[in-house]
Amino acid sequence: MAARIPPEERQTNLVVALMATEIGLTKQQILDSVSGYRQRVESGGRTDALEKMFERDKDELRALGVPIETIGDSSDPNDLREARYRIPKAEYDLPADISFSPAELAVLQLAGSVWSAESASADAQAGVRKIRALGIDGDEPIIGFAPRITARESSFAPLQAAIEECRVVAFDYLKPGEQSPRRRKVQPLALLDFEARWHVYGVDLDADGDRTFLLSRIVGDVTVTRTSFDPGLRDGAGDRALAGLNEVAARNSALLEITPGTEAALRLGRRAKSETQGYSVPYVDLHIFADELTSYGPEVRVVEPAALRDAVVARLTAIASAHDSASNGEGGA
Numbered sequence: 001m002a003a004r005i006p007p008e009e010r011q012t013n014l015v016v017a018l019m020a021t022e023i024g025l026t027k028q029q030i031l032d033s034v035s036g037y038r039q040r041v042e043s044g045g046r047t048d049a050l051e052k053m054f055e056r057d058k059d060e061l062r063a064l065g066v067p068i069e070t071i072g073d074s075s076d077p078n079d080l081r082e083a084r085y086r087i088p089k090a091e092y093d094l095p096a097d098i099s100f101s102p103a104e105l106a107v108l109q110l111a112g113s114v115w116s117a118e119s120a121s122a123d124a125q126a127g128v129r130k131i132r133a134l135g136i137d138g139d140e141p142i143i144g145f146a147p148r149i150t151a152r153e154s155s156f157a158p159l160q161a162a163i164e165e166c167r168v169v170a171f172d173y174l175k176p177g178e179q180s181p182r183r184r185k186v187q188p189l190a191l192l193d194f195e196a197r198w199h200v201y202g203v204d205l206d207a208d209g210d211r212t213f214l215l216s217r218i219v220g221d222v223t224v225t226r227t228s229f230d231p232g233l234r235d236g237a238g239d240r241a242l243a244g245l246n247e248v249a250a251r252n253s254a255l256l257e258i259t260p261g262t263e264a265a266l267r268l269g270r271r272a273k274s275e276t277q278g279y280s281v282p283y284v285d286l287h288i289f290a291d292e293l294t295s296y297g298p299e300v301r302v303v304e305p306a307a308l309r310d311a312v313v314a315r316l317t318a319i320a321s322a323h324d325s326a327s328n329g330e331g332g333a
Contacts, residue, residue: 010036011057015066015087024071024084027054058085153215156191158222159200163188163234168205168227172219176287181219186211187229189237194245195271195284201241203233212241214285249282254289255303256281264299278303290315 005013013035017025031037031050040050062068071084155171162169169188172181187203197214204211257278258265272279283289290311293300297316302309 005036005039007036007057010034011061014054014057015061018068018085018087019089021086024069024086026082026084027051030054030085153198153218155200155215155218155222156198158224159188159215160191162222162224163191165224166228166231166234168225168229170223170225171221173213174217174219176285184213186213187233189234190241192238192241192245194242197288199241199245201237201244203229210240210244212244214288245284248284252284252286253280253282254305254308255279256293257301257303259299262296262299264296268296268300283308286311294319 014030017030017034025033031041031047031054037050037054040053058068067087069086069088071086159169161167168185170183170185173184174181185205186200187205188200189202191198191200193199197216199212199214201210201212203209255275255278256268256272258268258272268279268281272281286308290308293302293308293312294315302312
């Protein structure tokens with residue numbers, strides 16, 4: 001049985017092979033010699049299936065910006081029956097004035113491995129493959145540690161695509177305290193993770209101003225329109241969004257009493273400042289912060305503001321009532 005070579009590894013092997021040849025490789029030479037194809041050939045894989053795999057890999061790499069050239073017969077360039085394929089090193093190599101140490105390469109590879117395939121942009125995937133194709137070993141100690149970042153909200157992928165393509169989007173957004181969502185038309189400029197929650201920052205075309213939206217409050221599907229906007233608007237958008245969220249957090253601070261040695265102490269302590277009575281913790285959204293504090297149960301007590309305390313009490317009361325109802329229901333069965 002053929003060894004299973006992950007598609008990413010097979011494509012990286014293909015990039016390395018096509019960079020190593022000046023005259024190019026034929027399709028059959030690639031199938032016979034490049035790891036990922038060779039194993040399937042040796043195990044009796046069907047030629048047509050292998051050729052389709054190669055065509056898919058070639059198309060995906062080109063979509064990621066890899067400059068794969070197709071070289072036809074010298075006497076008839078349009079005759080591609082014995083076409084050869086290559087990647088011109090001059091077009092794919094990093095600029096001569098850029099170099100990475102093994103430690104720096106290790107960090108770059110780790111950063112690339114953190115993101116799930118669904119979350120990584122086309123540019124990011126192309127960058128990871130280019131780094132792997134450099135053929136320089138990175139420092140090993142940190143390579144074994146590779147957390148994964150995924151986006152649970154279904155709106156993440158279409159928003160990411162719209163940012164890359166500079167397309168206006170439309171979505172329904174439900175603000176706290178409102179009974180029904182409102183339709184928003186936005187030029188999306190950046191996605192950012194703030195306090196473990198994803199936000200999209202952009203220009204709200206109806207409000208004619210910059211706004212930051214919490215992805216978890218987007219209701220339904222995101223519509224990516226055909227209307228485009230100036231790519232220059234994206235420049236520095238992430239920094240502007242982060243500065244805006246930090247500014248909001250600086251204006252909103254809660255005074256909390258936190259039980260030492262608990263999960264709440266561990267998580268909240270990272271952003272807390274010690275006070276005479278308890279700790280002050282900045283927050284962006286009262287309702288989202290109330291949800292977080294409720295999850296800690298008796299480990300946290302809200303001293304102020306009163307609105308946050310009332311919101312947490314309301315949530316705890318609702319949980320207790322639901323538990324009592326469930327218990328009573330089981331007893332009467």
